[in-house]
Amino acid sequence: MALTQDTSAQPEESFDGEVEPSDIRKIPTGIADLDTIVDGGFPAGSTVLLMGEEGAGLREYVYTSAAKLSIVRERPDVRRYYLGHACDDSVLPEKTCYVTFARSREVVLREFAASLNGDYYGAFRRNTVFRDFSAPYFRRTVVPARWAEPPPSVLGAPQENLLEGLVEFLDENGPNSMIIVDALSDLVDSEAAEARDLVSTVKGLQRVAKQWNGIVYLLLTRDILEPRVERMLVDSVDGCLVFEWSRYLRSTKRQRYLYLEKFTSVLPHLKMDRIARFPIMITSRQGLTVVYMERIG
Helix, strand or coil: CCCCCCCCCCCCCCCCCCCCHHHCCEECCCCHHHHHHCCCCEECCEEEEEEECCCCCHHHHHHHHHHHHHHHHHCHHHHHHHHCHHHCCCCCCCEEEEEECCCCHHHHHHHHHHHCCHHHHHHHHHHEEEEECHHHHHCCCCCCHHHHCCCHHHCCCCCCCHHHHHHHHHHHHCCCEEEEEECHHHHHHCCCCCHHHHHHHHHHHHHHHHHHCCEEEEEEECCCCCHHHHHHHHHCCCEEEEEEEEECCCCCCEEEEEEEEEECCCHHHCCHHHCEEEEEEEECCCEEEECCCEECC
């Protein structure tokens, strides 16, 4: 007689570090209507590519997100006012880290101050750690060092490799943080990094970010890199938000739009009537906001 093994009473095999769906934490985007659609934000540990046309809203998105989350960290009592009801159970990053290559801290802060209100600006300035890689970025260009040298407080090793310096900074500051990298196109455009090295760095970042439990935003102006490299970068991240301009029908006016081109852990769970592109508005009082939804189909 053949013997059979009864497995009905055996406990399921478990592995250290595995996460149950109910344990996945969400980090608010700071865009209230978008957070409502994605049920409280994006999963902690996500690496998100913000890709689009110049001026279509990439930087305004990260400015608004970083500022609102900073305000709520400082004043928990205004959480619902800035983030809405959908984010009641979401977690906030402990700090914001803003990485630049060609743009200095002063340029970013001036642009922010000219774009958004004083409360947003103050919170962003107080709660953001800047890392300026201008020195290694401009080293291979004709730009004189005196033009590109950042202040000593944000200056790294004079001869550091750009990507190695970036990795070191992220290792030190990544855990439980909102990371903003502005912008990937600068690296390849200046020949400071080879395209294949950039792609492999993003792939590695996407893996390690899962351990950090924060969120990483990578900015990329569309159509600067070769299409193949651009698609490889999209394939290397968890999510991709696209920002674009579109003209009104029979009008010279233009409208900004935001849509989710890809998000592995978000799109499969959205109902079809919630998959949309979002007309967006940018005002100094509220930052980037969603005006209404247009279904994609």
